[in-house]
Amino acid sequence: MASIVGIIWMMTVSLALRNGPGVVVEGRAFFVFGDSLVDNGNNNYLATSARADSPPYGIDYPTHRPTGRFSNGLNIPDIISEKLGIEPTLPYLSPELQGEKLLVGANFASAGVGVLNDTGIQFVNIIRIGQQLEYFAEYQKRVAALIGSEKAKQLVKEALxxxxxxxxxxxxxxxxxxxxxxxxxxxxxxxxxYVISEYKNVLKKLHSLGARRVIVTGTGPLGCVPAELAQRSQDGNCADELQQASVLFNPQLVEMLNGLNSEIGSHVFIAANTNQMHLDFITNPQAFGFVTSKVACCGQGPYNGIGLCTPLSNLCPNRDEYAFWDPFHPTERANRIIVEQILTGTTDYMHPMNLSTILVMDSKA
Structure with missing residues (x-):
């Protein structure tokens, strides 16, 4: 199915925006906002402890080197780009993000951030979500200088x-x-x-900046990650307190997105039920080819869930057998399962439609 989606994308959704010699937009731009689940290296350029810039992070990345991704290899945005046949976005803070590379899009995410400004204060220097949106506005000025104001607006409007x-x-x-x-x-x-109400303000600001096709992921099952099992679980079962937070947060997020779409009069915001996507392989890891969904591949202590993944940590020999790479983040293989649901999942996973449906709809628009 993914290959069919890629063909549809390349044949029917490609754009050609020109503004002088050598400046061409091929395909659809892609923008990423958020935290360590989607950060692809912005925090490498910051003086912060929320970094993934040392081995064994990146052990299965094509270069086999750490990139700032909190993964053994590719993360969710990388895999979405791969499935759609488009070039992966660069971190916004990367000095390589210049010229025509700007037209691919940009990743503004920063490990440690939340909806609230006081989330992640222990990491000190991170790109809080308000700053990510300010960078998005700055990005648009840079693109306008490259291809003109109207074409820059079109690029953002038609972006994912x-x-x-x-x-x-x-x-x-x-x-x-x-x-x-x-x-x-x-x-x-x-x-x-309170968090949901503040998140609504973030999304309204994103819409005001021109975003028209926005996939919004919920939280995963917070109490089931190895870090929380190590700290809070008495018997290896998911920690009740954090699970309750997920149970409350995710339905309210979908309700809020439905309300925003009604106010706008269009399906701008698409809810991705990443809680259920994770629960599928957490509750039945063997069905997905994992040997465990409790123990992290890289870490130490109970469930390899204590502290960070470092060169001195326990490291599993086969990352594809583990649902979790480190105490908080999925392996590349788990990320691929999640992206497959984003692309083709039923309304139990993607509401009101999956990414494949979005692509077909937009190709006819």
Missing amino acids: VLITIGGNDFVNNYYLVPFSMRARQYILPDYVS
């Missing part, structure tokens, strides 16, 4: 956008320490409602 935030607002904020400031301020249901 992916945004992944929310999990850190629980893992690296509300539940970061016992009796955190946010936990003292809000009971969990009220905190979830």
